[in-house]
Amino acid sequence: MPNPVPQNQAAFEKLCAEASVTLPYTSDTSVLRTPLTVGARTAPNRIAYQAMEGCDGTPGGLPDELTRRRYLRFAHGGPAVIWFEATAVLPEGRANPRQLYIDEQNYMQFAPLVAEIKETCLKENGYEPLIFMQLTHSGRYSKPEGVPAPLIAYNNPIFEGENPIDPSRIVSDEYLDLVSEKLAAAAPLAEKAGFDGCDIKCCHRYLNSELLSAYNRPGRYGGSWENRTRLLREAVRGAIAGCSRNFLVSTRMNIFDGFPYPYGFCVREGEGITPDYEEAKRLVRDLADAGAAILNLTMGNPYFNPHVNRPFAMGKYEPPEHPLFGVERMLKGTAEVAAAVPGTRIICSGLSYLGAVSPNVAAAAIGEGWFDFAGYGRETLAYPNCAHDILTAGGLDPKKICITCGKCTEIMRTKGGTPGCPVRDQEVYLPIYRRQVLGK
Numbered sequence: 001m002p003n004p005v006p007q008n009q010a011a012f013e014k015l016c017a018e019a020s021v022t023l024p025y026t027s028d029t030s031v032l033r034t035p036l037t038v039g040a041r042t043a044p045n046r047i048a049y050q051a052m053e054g055c056d057g058t059p060g061g062l063p064d065e066l067t068r069r070r071y072l073r074f075a076h077g078g079p080a081v082i083w084f085e086a087t088a089v090l091p092e093g094r095a096n097p098r099q100l101y102i103d104e105q106n107y108m109q110f111a112p113l114v115a116e117i118k119e120t121c122l123k124e125n126g127y128e129p130l131i132f133m134q135l136t137h138s139g140r141y142s143k144p145e146g147v148p149a150p151l152i153a154y155n156n157p158i159f160e161g162e163n164p165i166d167p168s169r170i171v172s173d174e175y176l177d178l179v180s181e182k183l184a185a186a187a188p189l190a191e192k193a194g195f196d197g198c199d200i201k202c203c204h205r206y207l208n209s210e211l212l213s214a215y216n217r218p219g220r221y222g223g224s225w226e227n228r229t230r231l232l233r234e235a236v237r238g239a240i241a242g243c244s245r246n247f248l249v250s251t252r253m254n255i256f257d258g259f260p261y262p263y264g265f266c267v268r269e270g271e272g273i274t275p276d277y278e279e280a281k282r283l284v285r286d287l288a289d290a291g292a293a294i295l296n297l298t299m300g301n302p303y304f305n306p307h308v309n310r311p312f313a314m315g316k317y318e319p320p321e322h323p324l325f326g327v328e329r330m331l332k333g334t335a336e337v338a339a340a341v342p343g344t345r346i347i348c349s350g351l352s353y354l355g356a357v358s359p360n361v362a363a364a365a366i367g368e369g370w371f372d373f374a375g376y377g378r379e380t381l382a383y384p385n386c387a388h389d390i391l392t393a394g395g396l397d398p399k400k401i402c403i404t405c406g407k408c409t410e411i412m413r414t415k416g417g418t419p420g421c422p423v424r425d426q427e428v429y430l431p432i433y434r435r436q437v438l439g440k
Contacts, residue, residue: 004313005355007398012357019196019322023331024364031363031390036372039293040343041196044127047387048081048347049074050377051252053135056418061101063113066418067230073384076119080123081373082117083296086136086201089182092151093137094144107189132250133190134199137179139207146415152212154217157306158263180231184238186345187249197248198260200235205301208232209254215262229283235270236367240291251287252296255280255337258308275333281340294345297334297373302409311353311379313404323353335370346371352379357397359390378402382424400424410437
């Protein structure tokens, strides 16, 4: 098995040497406490909580009891940014029957939770976070009734193998026009509900992300760079046009998929899975020119090659590389793409495997200009107070950190599973893990 997450600087340096990885480190994490302007807004610090779907909304797509519990725990933690989880804009694009969903009839029912998150963080930490709603269509991972009902950009033998999805499930250009309209139209709904920004989701091989590698798709959404990026670019521009100047329109975007051409974004034909970030750089420049003041960058596919976007210490397979190699690729790839858009604020991903030293690495990278915000995903489920401890308590407690065991994802992949951390949040999620994963 891979090495466990590092508990201290000595363990981190030992792992880096073993993996032949070079990552920055500093004992001075004060940069994480500094505010930063983002468009017309100000973030009070440099920590962002990433979108972590709980699959625990109501059947109608609204936040439920576990949803509220999760976000109020996040609010107590005091991050500058809370990236609200994936929220579908079309019912057939929901990834599960309890995924959040927004439309013109229900959008104001999100407002009470948004207000409560802000009030809680203000009371506990003295400031309000910036809250982004992640707007999505789940594409090949659509499962609105609890059984797979994929809607795909193209057939992909890497994923489908000997059981290709019926070509009738390939969405038409006209349907993608509708998706673009719905994504853009949901942005002003999110603003009216009190969100500070929205994310036109384009990561982890959901529909918008899959289009980035639609090299062999015919029509207006395939082939050329302009066509493959059309849905994202037009939805972002539409969202910006429909909202006030204070509202932040963004995307959480893959800058590398980890699959060879023609099935992966940011690789060259004949060069395997070696990253080539030129198309990602071109895309972020276009989004920045359109008015996106902040971008959230990631990689990989959590269902097929999770070692790329969430390096782990324990998992369902032996990864083909040391976990720190994946962390290095994530952080340095983010830095390379971020350099193409100076002035645009960038959130990184991939920090959880760094364990207790993640604030030290993030602070050093921010100090070197790699990105602007330290983005935490799995860590927030295990340790929702991690931002508070980084900012005011001298760092992360090794006894509370995410151990990158993947049990939260195991729950998510079961029918009806509501993911959380059964290791650190045992009272609520250990019974769920036992029931959903172990069948006990």
